[in-house]
Amino acid sequence: MFGCWTSVSRKSVLPVFEELNGILFYPVQYEGEESSKNVFYTGAAPNQQAIPAVDYLMKDLEVKRWVLAGTDYVYPRTTNKILEAYLKAKGVKAEDILINYTPFGHSDWQSIVAEIKKFGSAGKKTAVVSTINGDANVPFYKELGNQGVSAQDIPVVAFSVGEEELSGIDTKPLVGHLAAWNYFMSIKDKANDGFIKDWHAFIKNEKRVTNDPMEAHYIGFNMWVKAVEKAKTTDPNKVIDAMIGIEAPNLTGGVAKMLPNHHLTKPVYIGEIQADGQFDVVWKTKGLVEGDAWSDFLPGSKDIIADWADPKIKCGNYNTVAKTCSGQNYK
Numbered sequence: 001m002f003g004c005w006t007s008v009s010r011k012s013v014l015p016v017f018e019e020l021n022g023i024l025f026y027p028v029q030y031e032g033e034e035s036s037k038n039v040f041y042t043g044a045a046p047n048q049q050a051i052p053a054v055d056y057l058m059k060d061l062e063v064k065r066w067v068l069a070g071t072d073y074v075y076p077r078t079t080n081k082i083l084e085a086y087l088k089a090k091g092v093k094a095e096d097i098l099i100n101y102t103p104f105g106h107s108d109w110q111s112i113v114a115e116i117k118k119f120g121s122a123g124k125k126t127a128v129v130s131t132i133n134g135d136a137n138v139p140f141y142k143e144l145g146n147q148g149v150s151a152q153d154i155p156v157v158a159f160s161v162g163e164e165e166l167s168g169i170d171t172k173p174l175v176g177h178l179a180a181w182n183y184f185m186s187i188k189d190k191a192n193d194g195f196i197k198d199w200h201a202f203i204k205n206e207k208r209v210t211n212d213p214m215e216a217h218y219i220g221f222n223m224w225v226k227a228v229e230k231a232k233t234t235d236p237n238k239v240i241d242a243m244i245g246i247e248a249p250n251l252t253g254g255v256a257k258m259l260p261n262h263h264l265t266k267p268v269y270i271g272e273i274q275a276d277g278q279f280d281v282v283w284k285t286k287g288l289v290e291g292d293a294w295s296d297f298l299p300g301s302k303d304i305i306a307d308w309a310d311p312k313i314k315c316g317n318y319n320t321v322a323k324t325c326s327g328q329n330y331k
Contacts, residue, residue: 027216031078035306035316053180064124076131151176261306263291
């Protein structure tokens with residue numbers, strides 16, 4: 001199966017895939033802290049989106065105060081837990097970190113934006129790191145505009161706002177704000193141009209946009225085909241083993257590789273939102289970043305690795321100190 005949207009949906013179906021020994025290709029950025037034998041994580045891990053975005057804000061924009069704003073579910077909470085630990089490891093004090101959660105579809109942002117505005121008035125450069133999901137983004141950005149908070153004053157870098165989310169809405173309040181992804185439709189590359197052309201022909205609508213999870217599925221499907229050809233069967237166990245080390249072109253001029261922890265190598269881009277709903281790339285990593293299933297910045301995770309290739313380990317939760325496998329993925 002190529003699918004699921006949000007970590008809640010992935011975690012809901014995960015026991016079924018493990019019980020029935022199916023294969024799930026999950027294409028959306030996620031919070032890490034998981035590696036299942038039956039899942040290939042073709043979206044970004046935190047070190048392929050959240051951590052590079054914070055590094056960009058810290059180094060290039062000299063941000064000193066941080067608002068971690070998210071929708072109240074597993075992805076934002078775990079990602080922000082990692083980011084809080086990372087920021088503190090970088091010397092950021094607790095009083096310079098503001099964390100806020102809102103329910104899905106939250107629409108009344110007046111008091112929260114006022115709090116963000118006040119937090120950003122302390123004389124230190126402030127930014128919002130947003131894991132706000134779905135429809136709630138529209139009134140959030142509108143309220144920033146209503147209260148006179150510009151991208152120059154307090155930039156917002158989003159992890160869940162892409163081309164599809166921007167299509168069909170008024171982008172004026174969002175112009176100048178940022179998003180971090182591993183792919184943007186606006187990137188000029190022969191492979192991307194061909195993919196967009198084929199997509200428009202298929203959907204019979206040249207106004208439809210592509211986005212990061214689409215590229216993740218494109219890579220994942222091509223890898224699955226190669227693994228089936230290599231294994232000469234669609235038997236899940238043999239395909240899972242064959243997937244490790246498989247390479248497939250991405251749509252931005254590079255090559256993705258499936259790692260032993262069931263994550264990919266990816267470039268990371270920071271894009272600035274434009275009036276037409278597209279992104280202008282303002283920063284990118286020098287090379288490809290290897291997806292890390294377990295965060296190096298959380299006490300319970302920093303000693304854990306995932307490795308489904310090493311016959312001595314072959315598990316998704318291996319403690320390098322205790323030398324044992326454990327957790328929900330170990331049987």
